[in-house]
Amino acid sequence: MPINHDGLNEEISYVSNESEIQHIKGLFDNSDPKMHEIAHKLIIGDQHSVDELTKKALDDGFTANTILDDGLISGMAIVGIKFRDNIIFVPEVLIAARAMKAGMTHIEPILSASGIEPIGTIIMGTVKGDLHDIGKNLCIMMLRGAGFTVHDLGVDTQSEEFIEAVMEHEAQLLGMSALLTTTMPNMGKTIDAFEETGIRSEVKILVGGAPVSQELADDMGADGYGKDAIECVDLAKKFVAMKN
Numbered sequence: 001m002p003i004n005h006d007g008l009n010e011e012i013s014y015v016s017n018e019s020e021i022q023h024i025k026g027l028f029d030n031s032d033p034k035m036h037e038i039a040h041k042l043i044i045g046d047q048h049s050v051d052e053l054t055k056k057a058l059d060d061g062f063t064a065n066t067i068l069d070d071g072l073i074s075g076m077a078i079v080g081i082k083f084r085d086n087i088i089f090v091p092e093v094l095i096a097a098r099a100m101k102a103g104m105t106h107i108e109p110i111l112s113a114s115g116i117e118p119i120g121t122i123i124m125g126t127v128k129g130d131l132h133d134i135g136k137n138l139c140i141m142m143l144r145g146a147g148f149t150v151h152d153l154g155v156d157t158q159s160e161e162f163i164e165a166v167m168e169h170e171a172q173l174l175g176m177s178a179l180l181t182t183t184m185p186n187m188g189k190t191i192d193a194f195e196e197t198g199i200r201s202e203v204k205i206l207v208g209g210a211p212v213s214q215e216l217a218d219d220m221g222a223d224g225y226g227k228d229a230i231e232c233v234d235l236a237k238k239f240v241a242m243k244n
Helices: 006-012 018-028 035-042 047-059 063-086 090-114 134-145 159-169 184-196 213-219 230-241
Strands: 120-126 148-152 172-179 202-207
Touching: 006 018, 006 035, 006 047, 006 063, 018 035, 018 063, 035 047, 035 063, 047 063, 047 090, 063 090, 063 120, 063 213, 063 230, 090 134, 120 134, 120 159, 120 230, 134 148, 134 230, 148 159, 148 202, 159 172, 159 184, 184 202, 184 213, 202 230
Parallel strands: 120 148, 120 172, 172 202
Antiparallel strands: none
């Protein structure tokens, strides 16, 4: 089914990778035009419209999960790609995040009341010496939307803090982010610390950030590399499925 929404089609046109285009279109192909409108308003950061459209969609009988998956998360997926590719920058991401939060204000109480068990637990943090967190926060929003319990350790996170959090929360997954080439080696040091502690086999470790690549992730001993928030969520789902 074609996407009959000019604004949303324009946003999708910014995606240059063909496989990503097909993936993004797949998110919207079978969804209602009202979800397309929510996604578009989120992408452009129209907080008021996302708030009103989410309320109206609930009143019209759409489920909280449908609005979350087909509207809010699908829209944020495009935001994540545009941010990664330097089409938009931090201010636009923050505005889009506020718009998503406006929609989640109506969605979260319904999801909490449903009693649905989280699909997994993940610890997230930016590594020691690095104070950048926009990309990490995008991943966290989408992971929570996908049904994960996420414990965010923030920025400048020591190896010991990652280890303590994984043990305390019995997390199956750990996600580490770095934006600087000078702080990226601390990902490898943290993985080594997990080995030394003897719990490396108990947790799958995902890494990401501007200087990171699949090759570097492999070299440092990570279990997975996500180049953007979409891949982060896909990897997390895959690893949880493997453990279950």
